[in-house]
Amino acid sequence: MPEKEVFGIVLFHSVSSAFRLERHLKSKNIPLKLMPVPRHLDSDCGTSLRFFWKDSDAVREGIKIVGIEVKEILKL
């Protein structure tokens, strides 16, 4: 049986930061999706970025490179 995909999610302060990170990660060919913030994770009505947890190091590195502050990085 194939292993179940594990996702991670980045929660942002600003939606603009989400677009900034998305642009950077896309340029590195890291698969991702912008999606609504799951209500059980945050009461914010903003946008979050979902990624494959196996890419979490690259995502953390990307956050550092683009110089944004994020609320949280969570494993789903």
Added chain:
Amino acid sequence: MKFIYLDNSATSWPKPPEVIRAVKAFMEYPGASPSRGSHRMSVEAGRMAYECREEMADFFGLKDPLRVVFTLNATESINTALFGILNPGDHVVTTSLEHNAVMRPLNFLRDKRSVEYTVVRSSEKGEIDPDDFRKAVKKNTKMFAVNHCSNVIGSLAPVKEIGEISRERGVLFLVDSAQSAGEFRIDMRDMKIDLLAVTGHKLLYGPMGIGALLLSDRVKEKEIRPLKRGGTGSFSAEECQPSFFPDRLESGTMNAVGVAGLLAGLRWIKKTGLEEILKEARKKFSRFTESLEGMPGLKIYRSFSPQKQSGTFSVTVEGVSVSDAGYVLDENYGIQVRVGLHCSPSCHRTIGTYPEGTIRFAPGYFTGEDQIDYAVKAIKEIAGKCKNA
């Protein structure tokens, strides 16, 4: 009748076809509110707005695209900078060539908030001695506020030199780029600009109702109060304004249609090339002024140096009121110009044309040489008729 638009300093016209297409395309799709939800259309709109922040940051030499704050126009950007940062007891140094977008807020702040300011005098040809800024600095000086390019005579201020002094003296540097952005290269890092007020609808060839305030790292989030507070699409559970850029200064649904047009305008400029745009502006300025030169009774108001000159300049004709000239140019010749004080009484006092004002000619990238020749002929005829009357 021919129809000739020579009022590009008020707003550029016509716009590049790419800009018109981008505005229409955005309204058709995605057309949703950027950053107000995570459905596909909102995300696409938000992505477009973010791309515009990146293009703006790149164009103006700003490292962080999240420090590009969208506003309505340069006036709103300047108001955000002045009202957001200045506190009672602060001092500002500005020039005698400022537009009312700077002077009116400054006078209000002086009268109602105990902010003081000093005006550095320019020569009547727009020469400003940067050292006068150094001399004007006091213990409580918080900001330099400088118009990069005069909307009346097209002269350029020595922004880079003033920027150096602002760093040396620990002062924030606000630049009004309404008449320069899109024609002259502006690099915030190189020129040491901390607050760049930009309008989209003039030389960036975007639509009206979109501008930006670009903030250097020296402007800390908590040091600038927003002009407006409200929904930002972020921190919805919080009933206080977010502390981070751009959300802190961007409340309410943005003019995303305008942003789409601005983005197309920026890309059009990049494609055309700033050097090419400036070369064209100078070529038209030279053709215009050389044809008018020596005309009896005509006085040209322009910069002290051709290297410090935009495409815009002013004239007066002895014995002809500027309002009559404006009326006849439109009515009899189809020529659109702005006459009077151009919302810059301080500048007109400096060049000696207050309170009557001037006739301002502002050709744009799309102005043809035949249109300039036609305008020269019209001015000569008007002056001749008045002389003979």
